[in-house]
Amino acid sequence: MKAFKSIFLCGRTYAKGVEIPWHKVYPMFFMHMLVFGVLGFGMAYAEKRPPVIALYVHAAFAIVVYLAFYLNAFGPDAVKWMFINSALGLMGIYSQIDWILSLFGKQAGDYPFYVHLVPFLYYVIYTFLLQNAILDLTRSRENPGRRKLVEFGYVAASLTIYTIFYCLQRQ
Numbered sequence: 384m385k386a387f388k389s390i391f392l393c394g395r396t397y398a399k400g401v402e403i404p405w406h407k408v409y410p411m412f413f414m415h416m417l418v419f420g421v422l423g424f425g426m427a428y429a430e431k432r433p434p435v436i437a438l439y440v441h442a443a444f445a446i447v448v449y450l451a452f453y454l455n456a457f458g459p460d461a462v463k464w465m466f467i468n469s470a471l472g473l474m475g476i477y478s479q480i481d482w483i484l485s486l487f488g489k490q491a492g493d494y495p496f497y498v499h500l501v502p503f504l505y506y507v508i509y510t511f512l513l514q515n516a517i518l519d520l521t522r523s524r525e526n527p528g529r530r531k532l533v534e535f536g537y538v539a540a541s542l543t544i545y546t547i548f549y550c551l552q553r554q
Contacts, residue, residue: 384408384519387458408456409516416512419445420505427498428484435497442501449508457515468510471541475510476503478548485552510541 384405386397393411397403423445426438453462480491480502491499514537518524523533 384456384515384524386456387461388455390452390455392456403456405516405519409512409519412452412512413509413516416445416449416505416509420502420509423501423505424483427501428487428489428494432498438498438501442504446504446508453508453511461515462511464514465507465511467538468507468514471538471545472503472507472510474545475541476506478545478552482548482552 384403386399386401386403388399390397390403392403393407419441423438423442426433426441432438450462453465476499480499484490484493514534517537518530518533521529521533523529
């Protein structure tokens with residue numbers, strides 16, 4: 384990936400436009416986001432939940448940090464994909480939250496709507512990072528034709544996965 388702005392990462396400053404090796408960005412951030420996502424999911428759906436404000440403060444901190452990183456690393460044009468991932472996230476959350484919660488003998492309807500906000504937001508920022516990793520791993524970011532194909536494939540694969548989860552849950 385090319386740095387949209389100067390960015391400090393892994394003890395080194397990368398100037399605007401400099402290529403950052405994928406292994407310096409994605410593994411660390413995927414692991415970091417997995418930890419925050421699991422913590423947020425656990426806080427939202429735990430048997431004894433913390434106060435809602437604690438859940439929102441936890442999420443707000445993570446989201447502000449990731450958004451700042453995303454804007455500096457990927458730029459505002461790439462961040463527009465967060466909106467696309469939001470729509471996909473709605474479908475993903477709808478198709479997968481009940482399935483994930485069923486592993487613990489629960490359902491999404493067992494919780495008030497505002498509890499689902501944090502897992503939804505984590506889902507959006509995680510899928511944004513995934514989409515950008517796919518663009519970089521397929522070397523599609525700078526190739527408009529390949530990029531359109533990869534983006535179409537990403538949306539099609541996401542919708543297929545969500546449909547499968549939705550259908551499995553309904554059986």
